[in-house]
Amino acid sequence: MQIPNYQEAKKRNKQEMLVKTENYILKEDLRNLGKGKTYFVKTYGCQMNEHDGENIKAILEEMSFVECETMEEADLILLNTCAIRENAHNKVFGYLGRVKHLKAERPDVITGICGCMAQEEVVVKEIMQKHKYLDFVFGTHNIHELPMILNNTIETKLQQIQVYSKEGDIIENIPVKRESKYKAWVNIMYGCDKFCTYCIVPYTRGKQRSRNHKDILAEVNCLKQQGYQEVTLLGQNVNAYGKDLNEDYTMENLLEDVALTGIPRVRFVTSHPWDFTDQMIDVIARYDNIMPYIHLPLQSGSSRILKLMGRRYTKESYLELAFKIKEKIKNCSLTTDIIVGFPGETEEDFNETLDIVKQLKYDSAFTFIFSPRIGTPAAAMKDDISLPVKEERLQILNNLVNQYALEANQMYLNQTVKVLLEDVSEKNESMLMGYTDTMKLVNVKADKMYLGKIVDVKITDVKTWSMDGEMLHKEVSIG
Numbered sequence: 001m002q003i004p005n006y007q008e009a010k011k012r013n014k015q016e017m018l019v020k021t022e023n024y025i026l027k028e029d030l031r032n033l034g035k036g037k038t039y040f041v042k043t044y045g046c047q048m049n050e051h052d053g054e055n056i057k058a059i060l061e062e063m064s065f066v067e068c069e070t071m072e073e074a075d076l077i078l079l080n081t082c083a084i085r086e087n088a089h090n091k092v093f094g095y096l097g098r099v100k101h102l103k104a105e106r107p108d109v110i111t112g113i114c115g116c117m118a119q120e121e122v123v124v125k126e127i128m129q130k131h132k133y134l135d136f137v138f139g140t141h142n143i144h145e146l147p148m149i150l151n152n153t154i155e156t157k158l159q160q161i162q163v164y165s166k167e168g169d170i171i172e173n174i175p176v177k178r179e180s181k182y183k184a185w186v187n188i189m190y191g192c193d194k195f196c197t198y199c200i201v202p203y204t205r206g207k208q209r210s211r212n213h214k215d216i217l218a219e220v221n222c223l224k225q226q227g228y229q230e231v232t233l234l235g236q237n238v239n240a241y242g243k244d245l246n247e248d249y250t251m252e253n254l255l256e257d258v259a260l261t262g263i264p265r266v267r268f269v270t271s272h273p274w275d276f277t278d279q280m281i282d283v284i285a286r287y288d289n290i291m292p293y294i295h296l297p298l299q300s301g302s303s304r305i306l307k308l309m310g311r312r313y314t315k316e317s318y319l320e321l322a323f324k325i326k327e328k329i330k331n332c333s334l335t336t337d338i339i340v341g342f343p344g345e346t347e348e349d350f351n352e353t354l355d356i357v358k359q360l361k362y363d364s365a366f367t368f369i370f371s372p373r374i375g376t377p378a379a380a381m382k383d384d385i386s387l388p389v390k391e392e393r394l395q396i397l398n399n400l401v402n403q404y405a406l407e408a409n410q411m412y413l414n415q416t417v418k419v420l421l422e423d424v425s426e427k428n429e430s431m432l433m434g435y436t437d438t439m440k441l442v443n444v445k446a447d448k449m450y451l452g453k454i455v456d457v458k459i460t461d462v463k464t465w466s467m468d469g470e471m472l473h474k475e476v477s478i479g
């Protein structure tokens with residue numbers, strides 16, 4: 001048994017920075033462990049976690065498990081969790097009620113939990129005391145050990161807890177079952193060293209470890225050969241890519257090399273304003289296949305609150321960067337993340353945030369009420385803003401964000417844009433859906449034979465969160 005420990009997670013001395021790259025291998029005798037059994041994986045949280053879910057599914061399938069549609073019919077249930085805010089926790093604990101019920105009805109079903117919540121000391125203690133029906137727990141650093149953990153669960157019938165507080169090596173060649181045939185997530189780095197004072201991620205995902213760029217480029221080339229149209233380079237803080245390696249190769253080099261593979265669309269998330277260099281902006285502006293879409297988390301518009309958040313930029317330097325991006329990258333759409341109600345946030349501080357939103361007119365924004373995460377510095381700060389005040393600020397902010405989102409979309413009316421048609425539309429089965437270069441969701445009148453293609457679409461109607469359009473019959477790229 002190995003349980004997480006925050007004190008350990010916080011220790012990051014130089015010597016421990018040595019990260020090896022190893023290859024994933026499934027032991028032959030585990031290939032049939034899941035024969036005749038079904039699995040159901042439920043994933044919460046960010047794209048990084050989504051991608052982990054894709055790895056987990058493929059590992060299970062290599063062990064002969066077969067995916068099924070609902071938890072009720074599964075022989076193996078696994079919750080891949082998120083810890084970013086209290087409500088992410090609540091969702092998982094709510095779902096666990098159903099898992100417990102099922103386990104009581106069918107004691108043979110194997111149940112487990114993984115992901116960011118599994119990295120939290122308090123959560124694992126609670127599981128050990130109150131959720132004994134869960135058969136196994138593993139963390140974000142040892143997905144590759146899932147076969148071994150499952151084997152131990154089945155053989156010993158004892159609760160298996162294997163969570164490491166210290167990040168391990170980088171494991172290459174973990175199999176992946178991608179959700180889409182047309183667009184793919186590609187991890188470029190793991191973990192985060194920024195330690196924003198509100199954020200749990202540096203604890204749940206460990207220190208920053210960049211993948212070797214040759215491995216990344218090989219993955220992108222392989223995706224291109226398989227006909228993928230789009231890759232999204234993933235990391236908690238992609239702009240800091242490479243800074244932990246002893247090589248003179250950073251994010252602008254990687255972006256350029258990925259663009260040069262010729263894959264039709266390149267995206268990346270998430271950027272921290274601190275590491276966004278002029279060279280990066282130049283590369284994005286120079287390559288047509290690097291999409292003009294930047295997600296640039298603001299968090300707060302008040303320099304005083306930004307300092308308390310440990311963000312290492314000011315209102316002025318953020319604005320300077322954002323305007324530079326807008327000026328140099330043609331038709332660039334800009335989105336952001338904002339937290340309201342951080343401890344000590346005054347009306348004046350909040351107005352500074354509104355001021356930035358008014359100046360930059362974001363294409364859209366994810367907005368949150370501050371949620372104290374146990375073990376982070378901000379959770380220990382005096383939080384004297386009442387919940388109604390926080391809710392009111394969120395409402396005011398959302399109204400403003402929505403107004404600008406609609407205005408930004410209105411500029412697209414009657415314009416022709418390129419859309420990667422990726423699926424049937426959720427709102428209307430006779431339409432397809434996809435995203436523009438600038439990451440706008442479009443429901444498109446088009447034949448299903450165009451799925452997986454980047455096509456020209458004329459925008460016929462716009463709303464706050466989506467647009468409607470009609471395909472023009474001039475194909476842009478053949479998949």
Ligand code: 5AD
Nearest residue numbers: 198199297337338339368369370371
């Ligand atoms: N409370 C509220 N929002 C948070 N985020 C991260 N941590 C917290 C927290 N403790 C938000 C930030 C981040 C996004 C992914 O989630 O805005 O950019």
Ligand code: SF4
Nearest residue numbers: 045046082083084116
């Ligand atoms: Fe949630 Fe952060 Fe973990 Fe992603 S990295 S799953 S957002 S806690």
